[in-house]
Amino acid sequence: MNTRRAARVKAPGVITLETIDDAPPPGPGEVAVELVACGICGSNLHHLNRPELVGADRRDSPGAMGHEMVGRVVAVGPDVSTHEVGDPVVLEPQLAASCGTCDGCATGQAWFCTEPRPLPVWGFADRMVVRAPGAWPLPRDLDPLVATLVEPVAVSVHALRITATAMSRNDDLTGVKVVVLGAGAMGLLTVAAARHLGCDVVVSVARHEHQARLAARLGAHRVLRDGAPDLDSTLAELTPDLVVECVGGSADTFERALRITGPGGEISVMGLFDEPQPVHSRAVFKRQLRVVFPVVYGTMRGRHDFDIAIELLRDAEQPFGELLTDRFALEDIEAAFSAAGSKSGGVIRVVVGRTEQDLLGR
Structure with a gap:
C-alpha cells in the first residue's frame, strides 16, 4: 500500500x-x-x-x-x-x-x-x-x-461580523471606532479586515516594532505600543465603539478591553485564555457593554x-x-x-x- x-x-x-x-x-x-x-x-x-x-x-x-x-x-x-x-x-x-x-x-x-x-x-x-x-x-x-x-482572515472577518455593531449596519463599519488589542498575525489580520469592512478609525496596540510597522501598512490609522504608561488612558479617551481582543493566553487584555470600551460599546474576544477571566460588573455596568465570543466562521x-x-x-x-x-x-x-x-x-x-x-x- x-x-x-x-x-x-x-x-x-x-x-x-x-x-x-x-x-x-x-x-x-x-x-x-x-x-x-x-x-x-x-x-x-x-x-x-x-x-x-x-x-x-x-x-x-x-x-x-x-x-x-x-x-x-x-x-x-x-x-x-x-x-x-x-x-x-x-x-x-x-x-x-x-x-x-x-x-x-x-x-x-x-x-x-x-x-x-x-x-x-x-x-x-x-x-x-x-x-x-x-x-x-x-x-x-x-x-x-x-x-x-x-482561514485566519475568515476568523477575523467573523469576529467583526458576529458583533451587534456589524449586524445593525449590514457589515458596513463606516464611522465605527475599532481598537485591536494585539498585533500578532490575528491582530494584524483583524486590522485589515476592519478596514475592508469600511472602518475608517482603526487603532492597533502592538508590542514589538515589526508588528507596529505592519499594523500601519495594513491600514491602522494609529498604532500604540503595549507597555506605554499612559496606554489605558489613551485608549479610554478614544471611547471605542468596538474592541477586538486578539491575545488570550495569560495576558490581561480582556480586563483592559472592559476598562477602555466606550459607553454602549462592544467587545469581541478572539483570544483563547488559559484561565477564567474575571468580570467586575460594578465597574462596567454603567456603560452597558456587550461581549461576544466568536467561534471560527460560517x-x-x-x-x-x-x-x-x-x-x-x-x-x-x-x-x-x-x-x-x-x-x-x-x-x-x-x-x-x-x-x-x-x-x-x-x-x-x-x-x-x-x-x-x-x-x-x-
Whole structure:
C-alpha cells in the first residue's frame, strides 16, 4: 500500500513526522487533495504545548493538526461535479469534516455540526480526503502561500461580523471606532479586515516594532505600543465603539478591553485564555457593554466569511505576503513549530510547505 507523511503531537511539546497509509480514493461527495502549504496558528501552539487546554477536537484524530490548508485537487468522487483535477483549493475545516445535513450544517454554521466526521490527518501532511464543500475554490491568481491566510482572515472577518455593531449596519463599519488589542498575525489580520469592512478609525496596540510597522501598512490609522504608561488612558479617551481582543493566553487584555470600551460599546474576544477571566460588573455596568465570543466562521447574511477573506486577500496593494515571515518544508516540522513559538525575533506567521518546491511556488 502507498504511504503518506503526517505530523502528529505525541506528547506535550513533542511533534513528529510519521509515515502512515495513504489516503483512500474519494468516495461519493468527496475530493482528494494534495496539500501544498499550511500555516501554524496560535491554537496549534496551545495544542502542542498544553494539550490539556485544547483536548481532542470532535473533527480530529488524536494529535492531528493544521487547519490553514491550501492544496490542489488530485481526484474527485464519482458524483462530484463542483471540482476538477488540478483545481487550487483552500480547505474550510468545519465543512471538510462535517456531516452536511444536520441543522448546524444546513444553516451555514458547520461548527455546530451534530455528527462530525473526524479526519485521520490535517494540514501537516501530504494528502487528505475531504467532503467536496470543504474544498473552497481559489482564484488562480492568488499566491498559494498567501492563501494559507484565508482561514485566519475568515476568523477575523467573523469576529467583526458576529458583533451587534456589524449586524445593525449590514457589515458596513463606516464611522465605527475599532481598537485591536494585539498585533500578532490575528491582530494584524483583524486590522485589515476592519478596514475592508469600511472602518475608517482603526487603532492597533502592538508590542514589538515589526508588528507596529505592519499594523500601519495594513491600514491602522494609529498604532500604540503595549507597555506605554499612559496606554489605558489613551485608549479610554478614544471611547471605542468596538474592541477586538486578539491575545488570550495569560495576558490581561480582556480586563483592559472592559476598562477602555466606550459607553454602549462592544467587545469581541478572539483570544483563547488559559484561565477564567474575571468580570467586575460594578465597574462596567454603567456603560452597558456587550461581549461576544466568536467561534471560527460560517455563513451570515448570505455570505460565508471565506468569501470575504478571499476577496480581501486579493487586494494587491496590501502586504499580506510579508506576514509569512518564516517557511519550512514538512520534514522540518519540529523546527517550524520552534520558530512559530518565538514572538520577539520578527516572526509573525510560519508556513509549512509539503515540499521545498511548494514553498518556492513552483
